[in-house]
Amino acid sequence: xxxxxFVLFGATGDLAxxxxxxxxxxxxxxxxxxxxxxxxGLGRRELTDESFQANVEQALRHFSRREATxxxxxxDFLRSFRYSVLDIGRKEDYVKLLKRIExxxxxxxxxxxxxxxxxxxxxxxxxxxxxxxxxxxxSTSGWKRLVIEKPFGHDLHSARSLNRKLSKAFAEHEIxxxxxxxGKPMVQKLEILQQNPxxxxxxxxxxxxxxxxxxxxxxxxxxxxxxxxxVGAIRDMFQNHMLQLLMMLTSHLPNNSxxxxxxxxxxxxxxxxxxxxxxxxxxxxIRGQYNAGTVQGKPxxxxxxxxxxxxxxxxxxxxxxxxKIDNFFWRGVPFYIRTGKRMKEKSTRIVIEFKEPLKMSSxxxxxxxxxxxxxxxxxxxxxxxxxxxxRDPQHKGEFKPLQIDFHESRDDVPEAYENLIYxxxxxxxTFFAHWDEVELSxxxxxxxxxxxxxxxxxxxxxxxGTYGPAESDALLAEDGxxxxxxxxxxxxxxxxxxxxxxxxxxxx
Ligand SMILES: NC(=O)C1=CN([C@@H]2O[C@H](COP(=O)(O)OP(=O)(O)OC[C@H]3O[C@@H](n4cnc5c(N)ncnc54)[C@H](OP(=O)(O)O)[C@@H]3O)[C@@H](O)[C@H]2O)C=CC1
Ligand SMILES: O=C1O[C@H](COP(=O)(O)O)[C@@H](O)[C@H](O)[C@H]1O
Numbered sequence: 001x002x003x004x005x006f007v008l009f010g011a012t013g014d015l016a017x018x019x020x021x022x023x024x025x026x027x028x029x030x031x032x033x034x035x036x037x038x039x040x041g042l043g044r045r046e047l048t049d050e051s052f053q054a055n056v057e058q059a060l061r062h063f064s065r066r067e068a069t070x071x072x073x074x075x076d077f078l079r080s081f082r083y084s085v086l087d088i089g090r091k092e093d094y095v096k097l098l099k100r101i102e103x104x105x106x107x108x109x110x111x112x113x114x115x116x117x118x119x120x121x122x123x124x125x126x127x128x129x130x131x132x133x134x135x136x137x138x139s140t141s142g143w144k145r146l147v148i149e150k151p152f153g154h155d156l157h158s159a160r161s162l163n164r165k166l167s168k169a170f171a172e173h174e175i176x177x178x179x180x181x182x183g184k185p186m187v188q189k190l191e192i193l194q195q196n197p198x199x200x201x202x203x204x205x206x207x208x209x210x211x212x213x214x215x216x217x218x219x220x221x222x223x224x225x226x227x228x229x230x231v232g233a234i235r236d237m238f239q240n241h242m243l244q245l246l247m248m249l250t251s252h253l254p255n256n257s258x259x260x261x262x263x264x265x266x267x268x269x270x271x272x273x274x275x276x277x278x279x280x281x282x283x284x285x286i287r288g289q290y291n292a293g294t295v296q297g298k299p300x301x302x303x304x305x306x307x308x309x310x311x312x313x314x315x316x317x318x319x320x321x322x323x324k325i326d327n328f329f330w331r332g333v334p335f336y337i338r339t340g341k342r343m344k345e346k347s348t349r350i351v352i353e354f355k356e357p358l359k360m361s362s363x364x365x366x367x368x369x370x371x372x373x374x375x376x377x378x379x380x381x382x383x384x385x386x387x388x389x390x391r392d393p394q395h396k397g398e399f400k401p402l403q404i405d406f407h408e409s410r411d412d413v414p415e416a417y418e419n420l421i422y423x424x425x426x427x428x429x430t431f432f433a434h435w436d437e438v439e440l441s442x443x444x445x446x447x448x449x450x451x452x453x454x455x456x457x458x459x460x461x462x463x464x465g466t467y468g469p470a471e472s473d474a475l476l477a478e479d480g481x482x483x484x485x486x487x488x489x490x491x492x493x494x495x496x497x498x499x500x501x502x503x504x505x506x507x508x
Contacts, residue, residue: 001034003110010119011041017059023417038104042086052083094135113142126165133169147176156442176424181241182431183416186378212336212351216343225308232316237339243441259430270440272327281451286472288318290342293464317341320472342464348378351484383407
């Protein structure tokens with residue numbers, strides 16, 4: 001890894017504390033950072049280098065996945081950290097910053113490679129990019145890169161406008177748009193697994209009946225009403241994370257694909273997605289909002305009673321949609337995507353349901369016939385399960401699921417931000433969102449945004465602590481399917497003791 005100056009806008013913010021510093025610390029422990037690097041943290045608050053380092057150390061103690069109690073180790077890590085006051089709107093602050101960075105580069109004898117990380121609100125992206133360009137911070141003889149957080153625009157128009165402005169200061173290959181779902185280790189494994197010939201052969205409409213992509217959360221809007229009430233599940237999760245999961249799963253990457261091939265194939269998926277017409281959105285999209293209920297044994301209030309949310313808000317906290325990819329591999333296979341807040345369980349999961357369940361013998365109970373499933377558990381647990389159905393000769397040849405399981409121990413799993421910061425530092429764009437994907441994603445969701453805006457899609461209230469509105473189950477039932485979820489012991493009412501099985505949560 002090349003010696004670099006990591007320039008962090010928003011160094012006093014929440015994301016920096018909870019994700020960025022712990023990620024850097026864990027990379028440092030794993031010896032994945034260069035032996036010499038500089039970090040310059042920026043914010044409006046007046047801080048000395050020492051107090052900044054103390055704040056970072058405190059963040060590590062709270063949020064690092066590995067204990068940060070070894071003071072000598074912490075000191076070694078923190079000696080690279082410096083702090084400068086910078087007001088994003090003040091041009092002279094960028095000139096001062098350039099001087100400070102040049103001085104650090106000289107002190108440490110490092111090349112002028114600069115990674116600008118914007119951990120600030122999106123309203124600042126454009127001003128910062130211009131400040132970098134105009135001050136000369138970006139005119140370096142080394143490389144420069146820009147890492148930006150979501151949201152990338154509010155709709156197609158604003159995303160295009162933002163991209164045009166960023167492009168004045170940075171070329172596309174220098175822009176790393178973070179979608180933290182792409183940093184999740186299981187999502188990164190998907191890229192490789194789908195190239196594996198054993199799975200590659202099954203990855204088509206010949207064998208696959210439907211695909212279900214779920215990202216359920218138990219949390220509500222928390223303290224983010226100001227942001228979330230203008231955004232909803234469609235912009236917060238669906239347009240970015242969920243469509244990225246879809247692309248990663250369906251892109252049919254050839255063996256040994258490089259980052260360019262990954263981007264090319266993902267773009268092809270987005271171009272093959274059957275567009276929705278605004279008037280037809282309600283036939284394929286379910287919009288929901290949580291009402292009061294009980295989540296994990298605790299009573300919780302409804303969305304409209306949350307602090308900062310209007311009592312008449314029509315914002316979506318849940319969305320489920322049926323998508324179709326019109327290409328050679330996927331024609332005829334429905335993809336069901338759902339994501340929601342205040343759901344029964346926290347889980348991000350992809351379930352692939354195969355065609356033609358095992359036929360039961362005439363004496364056996366045919367109700368129990370269940371299709372074969374391949375399940376990718378993305379978070380909070382990591383794992384892959386292949387559930388194959390077979391008959392149990394000792395029980396009159398009745399259906400008996402057999403599971404082939406792989407599960408990763410959580411302690412060993414790097415956080416998404418570790419993977420992504422490491423890749424950006426290396427200049428590997430594979431797991432970042434390319435502009436083409438972002439633009440096509442906004443383009444695809446645009447009719448849904450309009451249909452929501454014009455209330456062409458009913459807003460279904462659902463009880464907190466459930467799997468969302470019943471209409472989401474009905475969406476799959478129309479096609480003869482159910483949502484699958486991991487059966488917890490208490491939910492296994494129909495399953496024999498000792499058996500593990502994915503079951504459906506249909507109200508039909
Ligand atoms: N927090 C999270 O979990 C996630 C956040 N994000 C995104 O990351 C970004 C940052 O979020 P978050 O850390 O939560 O935000 P915070 O509000 O916690 O922090 C904002 C940071 O921006 C700085 N800042 C604000 N205004 C100015 C200004 N005019 N000049 C200089 N610095 C300024 C603040 O520094 P100071 O107050 O010292 O000026 C602070 O360091 C946002 O785009 C958000 O959408 C994305 C995913 C998750
Ligand atoms: O980007 C976001 O993601 C989180 C969910 O992330 P996960 O890694 O916990 O699945 C979500 O809570 C948040 O609203 C959204 O902005």
